[in-house]
Amino acid sequence: MISLLLILLPLVGAVVAVAWRSNLSRPQLLPVFGLLHTALSFWLLWHPPEVEASGWLGFDPLARAVLPAVSLLFLVCAFYGVAYLRIRQERPNRVFVALLLTILGLLSAGHQARHLGLLWIATEAVTLAAVPLLHFNGTPRAFEATWKYLLVGGTGIALSLLGSFCLGYASIHGGGDGNLTFVSLMAQGAGLSRPWVLIAWVLLLVGYGTKMGLAPMHTWKPDAYGEAPGIVGALLAGGVTTVAFTAILRVRAVVAAAGESAMADQTLLVIGLFSMLVAALFLLGTRDFKRMLAYSSVEHMGILSIGAAFGGAGVWTALFHVWANSLTKGALFLSAGNIRRAAGSAAMDDVRGMSALTPRSVAIFVTGMFAVTACPPFGPFFSELRLVRVGFASGHGAATFMFLGCLLFAFFGITRVVFGIVDGRPKPAARVTGQRFIESAGVILPPLALLGFSLWLGLFTPAVLQDAWTAAVNQLYPTP
Amino acid sequence: MSTVFDVILRLAWWLLLAPLLPGIINKVKAWVAGRRGPPVLQLYYDLARLWQKQVVLSKLASPGFIFGPAVAWVALVGAACLIPLGPAGATLSFRGDVLLMLYLLALARFCTAWAAMETGSAFEGMGAAREVSYAVLAEAAMIAAMLTLCVQTGSISLATMLAPSAGAGAALLAVGLFTVLLAENCRVPFDDPNTHLELTMIHEVMVLDHSGPPLAVILHGAALKLLLFAVLLTHRGRAADGGSFRLCRDRDAAGRRAGRDGRGGIDRVAARAVRLPARAAAADHRGAVLPFCPAGGVEGRRLVSGYLNLLIGLAMGMNLVALGSSRLPSLIRAVATQGIILGLMPLLLEHEPDWRVYLVMAATITGKGFLIPWLLRRAMRAAHIERELDPLIGFVPSLLLGAGGTIAAVALAHSLPLLPEHAGSLLVPGALASVLTGFILLIGRLKAIAQVCGYLILENGIYLFGLLLIHSTPLLVEAGVLLDLTVGVFVIGIIVDRIQRAFDSLDTRKLTVLRE
Numbered sequence: 001m002i003s004l005l006l007i008l009l010p011l012v013g014a015v016v017a018v019a020w021r022s023n024l025s026r027p028q029l030l031p032v033f034g035l036l037h038t039a040l041s042f043w044l045l046w047h048p049p050e051v052e053a054s055g056w057l058g059f060d061p062l063a064r065a066v067l068p069a070v071s072l073l074f075l076v077c078a079f080y081g082v083a084y085l086r087i088r089q090e091r092p093n094r095v096f097v098a099l100l101l102t103i104l105g106l107l108s109a110g111h112q113a114r115h116l117g118l119l120w121i122a123t124e125a126v127t128l129a130a131v132p133l134l135h136f137n138g139t140p141r142a143f144e145a146t147w148k149y150l151l152v153g154g155t156g157i158a159l160s161l162l163g164s165f166c167l168g169y170a171s172i173h174g175g176g177d178g179n180l181t182f183v184s185l186m187a188q189g190a191g192l193s194r195p196w197v198l199i200a201w202v203l204l205l206v207g208y209g210t211k212m213g214l215a216p217m218h219t220w221k222p223d224a225y226g227e228a229p230g231i232v233g234a235l236l237a238g239g240v241t242t243v244a245f246t247a248i249l250r251v252r253a254v255v256a257a258a259g260e261s262a263m264a265d266q267t268l269l270v271i272g273l274f275s276m277l278v279a280a281l282f283l284l285g286t287r288d289f290k291r292m293l294a295y296s297s298v299e300h301m302g303i304l305s306i307g308a309a310f311g312g313a314g315v316w317t318a319l320f321h322v323w324a325n326s327l328t329k330g331a332l333f334l335s336a337g338n339i340r341r342a343a344g345s346a347a348m349d350d351v352r353g354m355s356a357l358t359p360r361s362v363a364i365f366v367t368g369m370f371a372v373t374a375c376p377p378f379g380p381f382f383s384e385l386r387l388v389r390v391g392f393a394s395g396h397g398a399a400t401f402m403f404l405g406c407l408l409f410a411f412f413g414i415t416r417v418v419f420g421i422v423d424g425r426p427k428p429a430a431r432v433t434g435q436r437f438i439e440s441a442g443v444i445l446p447p448l449a450l451l452g453f454s455l456w457l458g459l460f461t462p463a464v465l466q467d468a469w470t471a472a473v474n475q476l477y478p479t480p
Numbered sequence: 481m482s483t484v485f486d487v488i489l490r491l492a493w494w495l496l497l498a499p500l501l502p503g504i505i506n507k508v509k510a511w512v513a514g515r516r517g518p519p520v521l522q523l524y525y526d527l528a529r530l531w532q533k534q535v536v537l538s539k540l541a542s543p544g545f546i547f548g549p550a551v552a553w554v555a556l557v558g559a560a561c562l563i564p565l566g567p568a569g570a571t572l573s574f575r576g577d578v579l580l581m582l583y584l585l586a587l588a589r590f591c592t593a594w595a596a597m598e599t600g601s602a603f604e605g606m607g608a609a610r611e612v613s614y615a616v617l618a619e620a621a622m623i624a625a626m627l628t629l630c631v632q633t634g635s636i637s638l639a640t641m642l643a644p645s646a647g648a649g650a651a652l653l654a655v656g657l658f659t660v661l662l663a664e665n666c667r668v669p670f671d672d673p674n675t676h677l678e679l680t681m682i683h684e685v686m687v688l689d690h691s692g693p694p695l696a697v698i699l700h701g702a703a704l705k706l707l708l709f710a711v712l713l714t715h716r717g718r719a720a721d722g723g724s725f726r727l728c729r730d731r732d733a734a735g736r737r738a739g740r741d742g743r744g745g746i747d748r749v750a751a752r753a754v755r756l757p758a759r760a761a762a763a764d765h766r767g768a769v770l771p772f773c774p775a776g777g778v779e780g781r782r783l784v785s786g787y788l789n790l791l792i793g794l795a796m797g798m799n800l801v802a803l804g805s806s807r808l809p810s811l812i813r814a815v816a817t818q819g820i821i822l823g824l825m826p827l828l829l830e831h832e833p834d835w836r837v838y839l840v841m842a843a844t845i846t847g848k849g850f851l852i853p854w855l856l857r858r859a860m861r862a863a864h865i866e867r868e869l870d871p872l873i874g875f876v877p878s879l880l881l882g883a884g885g886t887i888a889a890v891a892l893a894h895s896l897p898l899l900p901e902h903a904g905s906l907l908v909p910g911a912l913a914s915v916l917t918g919f920i921l922l923i924g925r926l927k928a929i930a931q932v933c934g935y936l937i938l939e940n941g942i943y944l945f946g947l948l949l950i951h952s953t954p955l956l957v958e959a960g961v962l963l964d965l966t967v968g969v970f971v972i973g974i975i976v977d978r979i980q981r982a983f984d985s986l987d988t989r990k991l992t993v994l995r996e
Contacts (some may be wrong), residue, residue: 147928150972154935155922162915162942168949173899178952195897 003049003059003112006067009036010105026097027085030078033101034071037108041071046464048471053175053183056115063111063472066246069323070111072453073238073330074104076446077231080334084231085440087341092149095132102129110243116164116180118309119247123211124157126240132226133232145223152220153210160207160247163200167254170196182250186478189257197258204251205267211244214271214305215278218298225294226346230337231292233332235376237297237333238326245304245322249315252308253476269309269399275302276406283413287348290340292417293332296372299410300325303384306391306403312477313390317383319469324379324457330373331450334443335364339421342437343430348417353426357434364447369418369455373411379457490571494560498703501710517712524705530696548595549694552588553701559584560708564639573639578626581638582619589615595694596686607685614670614682618663621949622754625656632837642715652890653908657794659800661709665702752782785905787896788860792910792944795821796886801919802937803882804875806867808860808929812853815933815940818914819848822940829950829964844943856929865927886905887917914941932972968969 013033020026044059045068051058059067081100085093103126110122134149135142164180171185172178173193179185185192196414210217225233248268255264279299286292300321307318324326343351355362371378374385384407391400426434457465510517519525537545561760562581564570570577593608629641662668666683687698798818805811823845830837860866873881889912896908918938922931 151922151931151935154972155938157937158938158942162945164947165942165949168952172949172952173897178949193897 003044003063004057004109006037006040006044006059006071007057007105007112009033009040010101010108014098014101014105014231017101018094020094022095023092023094025091026093029081029097030081030100031075033104034075034078037104038071038075039217041068041108044068045468048468049155051114051131054181056118056181057109057112058114059112061468061475062246062249065319065465065468065472066242066322067108067111069326070104070107070239070242073326073450074235076330076450076453077234077334079449080443080446081231083440083446084229084337086442091136091138099129099133100235101230103133103239107239107243111246115183116167116182116185119250120161120164122156123160123208123243123247126243127153127157127211130232130236130240133230134228136229136232137227139227142227145220145227149220149224152217152383154336156207156210156217158207159203159210161451162342163203163205163207163251163426165198166196166203166210167192167251169320170200170258171191182254185254186257190259192254192258194258194260197255198263199262199475201251201255201260201264201267205271208244208247208251209271212241212248212304213275213294213298214301215275215298217441218275218278218301222291222294225297225333226288226291230333230340231335233293234330234333237293237329241297241301242322245308245318248305249308251475257479265309265311265373268305269396272302272305272307272309273399273402273406275299275305276403276410280406280409280413283410283443284416286413286417288346289345289348289351289417289421290336292414293329293336296332296410296414297329299406300329302406303387303403306399307387310387310390310394310396312473314387314394315476316473317386317390319472320461321380321383323465324383324454325372327450327457328368328380328454331364331447331454332368332372334447334450335361335368338437338439338447339365340441342434343421344433345430350427351421352424352431353422354434355422355432357426357430358437358439360439360444361447364444364451366418366422368447368451371451371471373414374407377455377458379454382458382461487571490561490565490568491557493565494557494707495700496678496709498700499527501707502703523699526698527696528832530691530699531693533692535692541598541602545595545598545690548591548598549690549697549701552591553704555584555588555591555705556701556708558674560704561589562638563708563711564642565711567716569637569833570939573637576636578630578638578641582623585705586615586619589758592686592698592701595690599632599689604686604688604823604879607682607688610682611686614663615712618660621656621660622664625653625660628868629868646650652793652796654790655797657709661706661713664709665706670959704753709850742758750791788825789906790903791821791825791828792906795940795944796906796910796913799914799937800879800882802933803917803920804879806871808858808866808868808927811930811933812860815936816848816849816853818937818940818964819852820845821846823942825944825947825996826943826950829947848936856932860929863929865929868925868927871925871930873920876922878924881920882913882917885914889913889916902948907948911941913943914938914944935972 010033013029017026017029020029021372045064048061048064049059051060078100085096106122106126106129110119110126113119113122131146131150137148167185168180170192171180171188173196174188174191175192176184176188206217210220213221225236228236252261252264252268255261276299279295279302282295283299285294286295303321304318304325305319307314310317322348339351339354339358340346342358342361343352343354357435374381376382388400388404391397391403494708500520500523503518503523506522507517507520535546559581561571562573562577562584564573589611593612596604596608596611621854626641633641661667670682683702687695690698793911795818798814798821802811802814805814811831823841826837826841826844827833871878884907890909893908898908902908914937916938918934918941921934921937925931925934
């Protein structure tokens with residue numbers, strides 16, 4: 001039951017944060033609980049516990065394959081958060097810190113949920129807990145973004161509840177007892193009522209796809225990522241989307257057990273390619289570097305979805321990409337946050353010549369950009385290369401070519417924006433704000449560390465991680 | 481001799497009882513609003529007073545000004561004679577009498593509109609135009625309802641058509657007829673008989689220039705029409721066999737008898753349920769009434785499903801009200817009512833309700849019915865907005881979309897594989913229709929509060945669907961879901977509040993800085 005601590009610890013931390021008096025020292029709670037959480041999750045990575053088959057919560061192979069990445073991302077963001085909140089001392093941070101820790105606890109619950117209802121509750125709670133974080137800045141634009149996030153996200157999450165009910169009804173209609181644990185649903189397999197399974201799959205894919213940010217349900221993403229503080233964006237892009245992705249993987253396994261795996265893979269492939277295409281097109285047009293990160297996130301969600309469509313080896317690669325993307329995207333969000341703060345704006349038209357004002361952040365930003373667009377030797381390069389190989393090997397030649405084409409367009413789009421803000425001569429207004437921003441170690445080291453992790457992941461993919469991913473694939477594709 | 485006496489008795493029943501109904505309605509309305517209200521017999525006094533007064537005639541008016549109301553009244557009395565009075569049967573009954581009834585009602589309307597235009601007042605002409613434009617829709621609905629009945633029973637005689645038939649269709653039809661009743665009799669939300677605001681009044685406009693006995697005839701005719709529709713509706717709303725009048729008389733006795741029988745532990749709950757109004761009380765005229773009672777076997781279950789369908793039908797009606805209302809308070813009220821209706825359902829579904837069911841029920845009703853609407857009303861008052869002025873999808877198109885969607889939902893639910901115990905229930909169509917309504921509101925409205933209402937209706941639809949699983953999912957999960965939803969709406973409410981402060985408006989059109 002040690003894995004329950006992963007959920008309880010951050011929640012306890014949230015309570016402590018609420019009770020903590022000092023605005024100045026409260027952010028220190030973030031790295032404390034982040035460290036505990038990371039230590040625990042990595043210990044569990046090396047020493048996977050026994051999972052009770054019919055339990056509602058458990059550190060099963062899928063949780064083991066993904067949760068440590070979230071944990072690591074949170075830890076680094078926590079260190080960044082201390083520095084960030086020191087800069088923003090004028091704003092009370094009680095709610096901010098408490099909700100960050102709550103989100104960590106709920107994410108752990110969502111990753112470990114082995115019950116459809118519980119998974120839904122955790123995901124919905126994460127969605128709600130993120131709301132006050134999005135409008136931390138309190139500007140009208142932030143409220144606008146929050147409103148869109150709430151409305152689109154809320155609708156999506158409502159649809160996934162409807163889908164969960166449909167899956168439950170599929171079980172009852174097929175003569176089952178309506179037990180909504182994934183184990184029992186998979187055990188019922190072909191006994192599930194086929195039409196209801198199909199309805200449930202569509203609704204759940206749309207619902208959790210909204211949370212994940214797959215096109216065309218991605219509309220909340222650019223606004224939310226564009227307006228939220230960098231640390232929140234990093235956690236949303238690396239943590240919240242991951243829990244939605246594992247939810248889709250779990251549901252896909254049930255649908256496959258019911259004998260509809262071909263249909264499920266096809267929808268995943270189509271929606272994945274569509275997301276990449278939409279993201280690539282918007283990347284070519286966007287004029288805001290924080291929104292650019294959001295579209296890049298949509299693109300990578302498309303890559304995950306395509307990976308999940310390519311069968312067992314594809315899922316393995318997708319899990320690899322979850323790690324690579326979370327860590328790299330985190331580095332980008334944090335360094336982009338620095339640049340945004342120094343420049344006083346995120347629009348390409350207002351921001352120029354940042355390499356002169358914030359040289360270190362820009363260096364990380366540019367390197368991160370190359371990493372995320374799959375330049376060797378960073379993590380994303382290896383995961384995407386592997387995906388291409390799997391795609392050709394499994395006979396998805398045309399899809400793989402489209403995938404590569406989208407990557408190319410995304411690369412054009414991203415470099416256009418990045419070099420647009422890095423090069424040139426800074427605007428006079430930016431010189432003033434830029435001088436007020438000091439590139440202290442607190443805001444430089446965390447993104448650098450994330451970049452380092454991404455590099456380490458690409459060069460020396462640890463054996464224990466590879467084991468964990470293989471075990472997760474075995475859980476999702478049980479050999480009969 | 482006895483037939484003559486019989487006819488006289490029936491006519492007297494219709495003519496004398498008609499003014500009582502508006503009296504009761506006004507009394508109840510006053511009572512709900514916390515006033516004492518006029519006496520129940522007020523309309524009788526009014527009629528007597530008007531009858532003694534002189535007629536003031538416009539110089540322009542032709543004799544049609546007097547003939548119109550007279551003909552209309554005679555037509556309404558004729559139509560009333562065709563309606564069967566429960567087990568007592570109709571005064572007049574022949575094959576095809578349903579057509580005559582529809583035409584008589586139309587004739588009455590025509591004559592009222594004609595008389596209204598007699599004085600040459602532009603204002604009354606406008607009222608007549610409004611009345612007729614409502615009539616186009618209401619009559620179509622009425623004819624559709626009657627056609628449905630014709631197809632269902634294979635007969636075109638009112639006596640056989642109105643013979644009770646249970647099932648999902650009956651409840652839907654009852655809801656439809658209720659809406660027609662509201663439109664035809666100038667009731668809220670279509671019209672308000674009490675208002676004398678020139679923009680909103682419809683029926684009252686047409687009778688502005690009438691006075692004395694013609695006005696008395698018009699008022700009496702209106703009351704008669706209300707009674708007529710009420711009787712029709714009562715026929716439809718009853719899901720089980722039985723004569724409504726005998727039922728009225730026997731209700732208490734039946735309850736007491738059933739209580740004495742002690743069958744399946746029937747108790748005061750059942751007796752109280754039997755005392756509900758006739759259209760809700762699906763009672764067996766033999767007196768063996770067992771609603772809520774699992775031991776009642778098939779009969780009991782059918783009764784429960786009848787109640788449930790009626791509630792779902794009402795909830796679906798609320799969808800349409802929500803789609804058609806431009807004023808935010810009435811939209812919020814529709815959502816609140818729907819929430820309360822939904823909250824009652826677990827009680828009907830659970831065979832042996834324990835404290836957890838009551839807890840969920842109480843939480844749902846307080847949350848959906850009172851707390852959230854209160855929050856929304858507060859936000860609305862803070863923002864000083866009352867109406868959705870020009871929505872993205874107009875009110876009539878969204879109403880038509882909603883109605884079409886409801887029909888599609890019923891059709892779709894038929895083609896879905898359902899367990900036998902859910903096949904006759906409106907749960908799935910109700911859920912689908914509500915989800916669709918929610919989407920229409922979310923997409924079609926621009927005010928943040930209206931969008932929140934759309935979201936709530938969407939959630940209500942999902943809640944309805946969740947009721948299918950009530951026997952298999954642990955209540956813990958349901959409670960968690962409920963909690964999440966409530967918190968969600970709270971958060972939305974708070975954000976609405978903040979948006980209002982940040983933008984000084986709740987118009988989501990102003991949220992257009994972020995676009996691409």
